[in-house]
Amino acid sequence: MILGFALTAAVLFGCGAYLLLKRDLVRVVAGIMLISQCAMVTIIGSSLSRGRAAIGVQPADHVSDPLPQALALTALVIGLATVALLLALVHRVVTVFRTTERDELAAGEAQHEAELEPQRRADRAETVDEPEEQPPGTARVGASTGEEAP
Amino acid sequence: MTLSVALLLPWVTGAVVAALDGRRRAVGWFAVAVLTATLALLAVLTAQVLTGGSRDVLTGRWPAGVGIVLHADVLGVTFAALSVLVLLAATAHEVLAGVRERVFPGLVLLLAGGLTGLFLTGDVFNFYVFFELAMTASYALTTYGGGPRQLRAAMVFAAVNLLGSFIFLISVAGTYRVTGVLAMHQVAERMPGVDPNAAILVATGFFIAFSVKLGLFPFHFWLPTVYAGARPAVAAILSGAVANIGAYGLLRFGPGMFPGQLRLAATALVVLGAVSLVYGAVLAVARGDVAESLAYSAIGQVGYVLVALGVGGPVGLTAAVLYSIVNALNKTLLFLAVEIRGVLVAGAFAVGALSVAGVPPAAGFVGKLEMFRAGIVVGSASLVVLLVVGSALSLVYMFQIYQGRFWRADPSAEGPASMLSLRLLTAAVALLVLATGLWPEPLLSVSGRAAEALTVGAPG
Numbered sequence: 001m002i003l004g005f006a007l008t009a010a011v012l013f014g015c016g017a018y019l020l021l022k023r024d025l026v027r028v029v030a031g032i033m034l035i036s037q038c039a040m041v042t043i044i045g046s047s048l049s050r051g052r053a054a055i056g057v058q059p060a061d062h063v064s065d066p067l068p069q070a071l072a073l074t075a076l077v078i079g080l081a082t083v084a085l086l087l088a089l090v091h092r093v094v095t096v097f098r099t100t101e102r103d104e105l106a107a108g109e110a111q112h113e114a115e116l117e118p119q120r121r122a123d124r125a126e127t128v129d130e131p132e133e134q135p136p137g138t139a140r141v142g143a144s145t146g147e148e149a150p
Numbered sequence: 151m152t153l154s155v156a157l158l159l160p161w162v163t164g165a166v167v168a169a170l171d172g173r174r175r176a177v178g179w180f181a182v183a184v185l186t187a188t189l190a191l192l193a194v195l196t197a198q199v200l201t202g203g204s205r206d207v208l209t210g211r212w213p214a215g216v217g218i219v220l221h222a223d224v225l226g227v228t229f230a231a232l233s234v235l236v237l238l239a240a241t242a243h244e245v246l247a248g249v250r251e252r253v254f255p256g257l258v259l260l261l262a263g264g265l266t267g268l269f270l271t272g273d274v275f276n277f278y279v280f281f282e283l284a285m286t287a288s289y290a291l292t293t294y295g296g297g298p299r300q301l302r303a304a305m306v307f308a309a310v311n312l313l314g315s316f317i318f319l320i321s322v323a324g325t326y327r328v329t330g331v332l333a334m335h336q337v338a339e340r341m342p343g344v345d346p347n348a349a350i351l352v353a354t355g356f357f358i359a360f361s362v363k364l365g366l367f368p369f370h371f372w373l374p375t376v377y378a379g380a381r382p383a384v385a386a387i388l389s390g391a392v393a394n395i396g397a398y399g400l401l402r403f404g405p406g407m408f409p410g411q412l413r414l415a416a417t418a419l420v421v422l423g424a425v426s427l428v429y430g431a432v433l434a435v436a437r438g439d440v441a442e443s444l445a446y447s448a449i450g451q452v453g454y455v456l457v458a459l460g461v462g463g464p465v466g467l468t469a470a471v472l473y474s475i476v477n478a479l480n481k482t483l484l485f486l487a488v489e490i491r492g493v494l495v496a497g498a499f500a501v502g503a504l505s506v507a508g509v510p511p512a513a514g515f516v517g518k519l520e521m522f523r524a525g526i527v528v529g530s531a532s533l534v535v536l537l538v539v540g541s542a543l544s545l546v547y548m549f550q551i552y553q554g555r556f557w558r559a560d561p562s563a564e565g566p567a568s569m570l571s572l573r574l575l576t577a578a579v580a581l582l583v584l585a586t587g588l589w590p591e592p593l594l595s596v597s598g599r600a601a602e603a604l605t606v607g608a609p610g
Contacts (some may be wrong), residue, residue: 010318020309020313025305028309030312032309032312032316035312035313035316036316038311038320039316039319039323039513040322042319042320042323042324043319043322043323043326045323046323046324047323047326047327048327064520066331067326068323068326071322071326071536073585074275074279075278078279081282081286082282082286082308082312085286085289085290085308085507086308086309086312087158089289089293089301089304089305089308090504091297092293092301093302093305096301097298097301098176112299112439116438116439120200137285141236142476
């Protein structure tokens, strides 16, 4: 039985991790949901015990361990909240970017990178210009520290 | 009593304030007042813990062994007070500059509630609950500003850190499986008798979860995008308060609950920390963007904490605690100073830069000194050389930023000076960093006591 739970958890985690690496943001959310379910299965599977529910128990009764059930319930609620938040986030991304593809988001990063370029060119120009104003001894030092920011 | 109130105050008011319009000044200042009150309560609690020893509160009047234990020891209250202080500075900064979105004050208060609870709980699963409360608030906070970059940052942050959270949850399930308990001190008691293979697996799960949170080298990939994309006040909160979860978690779960596994992995930890340290510093030198350089610098700085943790023993743990505190203050100061202009700002930034590089008058010097002491105690020359290289690189990138930011006559960098109150706030944070460096005795003794609580007393 525990082996069954372990296998289920492993399959859920594997599928979740696979979906998490996809480009589509909705699939990323689905991947996180599967991984959260994997955690749930792990909690239940980590403490399986036989017995009746721990409600109105008599001293002689065999009860199953109620703690993991409480943990799983709490974790389910938290998982629900985080998935709701993630879906809201994806919704905002869709309204702002008009896409659910991660590549389009990365385009924003490339643009930011391109904006940095004039700054770096200015840095380089400054270190190249400087030797003319400085004595020759220090010029090489200035030039070599400038090279560290390619 | 103080403990429960310090925990409930930001939580309850956060839930109320979240429903109000945070763009109104009164709501913003109310949030600042609540954070100040929480900080005052935590200061009282710290004084009580320092004089009278750690305190436990059983929630809900359950009998011992059934109810969830809240546990305040020196390590916990120090990190709680530090995080609330950082949140206070960042919130005051944002309220002075003008809050742009209605949920900001409420989210900060909920984050404060989550962080306080997480540092003051004595139960592994309860730790997860508060951890998720704090993380959910910070995912929402990362979108603050609402621009494409913030949204992208929030998406990356949430996706990666949720994976970390679930790995943590799976490790909690593993802990329950192998020990049958969830209270931290009982886990620590039963851990030596556990099958070593299972124990190392569970410990690795916790390590990965906290490393993701902290942005250590192999798990750092999300961090630059997020820190550079978020608004400066939010970046200050993420690097100064939320990253504390990782440092605290490594300290609490490492030496506190899995000392055997930590010793086994000590060399690996030192190597990972060293790689993180060099990688962060080199990339910080190479990046042109101020916020991105600071983000890579954050990766480098947490490397020091991991190295200290790997060194272990009273000296190493003291260094780890102290360095985490100093690093949180530095990063808060730098991220807050990065976007404002005018007199005092350059000075404040220089204090932060000196502190990161570890130059004497600033707090960073004390942190670096403890690190060097840890390096010398283990008698490793290569470790000391590595620390020197790391410090030298941080000096290079910090002053590269300083030069580009305050010395260049670039028209785009010029602008009207920011409000005087904003500049005064930044200067106040800078003064705090300076004061900690000039009078380090209290911080040193608190860090020492915290490390002692981890190694000697019943942890958790």
